[in-house]
Amino acid sequence: MPEIDDNVLFKLEDGKVLELHQNLVRLKTREGGLLTVNIRSPTRIMEKIQEFFEGLHSNVLLSMDIGGTGDIKTYFRGVSPVLQQKNEAGLPYSFLSITLQEIKKFVPADDEPHCGCNINL
Numbered sequence: 001m002p003e004i005d006d007n008v009l010f011k012l013e014d015g016k017v018l019e020l021h022q023n024l025v026r027l028k029t030r031e032g033g034l035l036t037v038n039i040r041s042p043t044r045i046m047e048k049i050q051e052f053f054e055g056l057h058s059n060v061l062l063s064m065d066i067g068g069t070g071d072i073k074t075y076f077r078g079v080s081p082v083l084q085q086k087n088e089a090g091l092p093y094s095f096l097s098i099t100l101q102e103i104k105k106f107v108p109a110d111d112e113p114h115c116g117c118n119i120n121l
Contacts, residue, residue: 003068004066004067004068004069005067005068006021006022006023006067007019007020007021007022007067007068008020008021008022008025008064008065008066008067009063009064009065010052010062010063010064011062011063011064011065011071012056012060012061012062013060013061016052018048018049018052020039020041020045020049022066022067024039024040024041024045025037025038025039026038026039026040027066032101033101033102033103033104034077034099034100034101034102035064035074035099035100035101035102036097036098036099036100037064037097037098037099037100038095038096038097039095039096039097039098040093040094040095041093041094042092042093042094043084043092043093043094045094046082046094046096049096050082050096053076053079053096053098056076056079057076058075058076058077058078059075059076059077060075060076061073061074061075061076061103062074062075062076062100064100072102073102073103074100074101074102074103075100075101075103076098076100077099077100077101078098078099079096079097079098079099080096080097080098082094082095082096083095083096
């Protein structure tokens with residue numbers, strides 16, 4: 001069994017890739033296949049993150065690979081403004097939230113011939 005690594009990759013169709021350590025990323029799943037990606041990082045790293053997501057329009061295809069487990073295909077939905085905050089020790093950090101819509105394929109329902117099963121892939 002392959003080992004899961006410590007990085008999360010965000011990949012655009014043009015080949016642009018953003019690689020972040022998993023400690024910076026938190027995922028929240030919401031209804032309807034929505035994913036909220038919360039990123040908390042030092043300001044110097046946040047600048048690179050902002051540059052990656054800057055100018056992306058809604059519905060841009062974006063793949064996310066968590067720890068080398070394979071691509072999760074999504075549509076980019078939006079990004080929040082960057083917040084500057086301080087942790088418990090008073091050290092500054094930046095926070096950003098990204099919304100993604102998971103892409104799902106559906107097997108045809110009863111209107112097309114199929115094997116008789118109705119399965120979401």
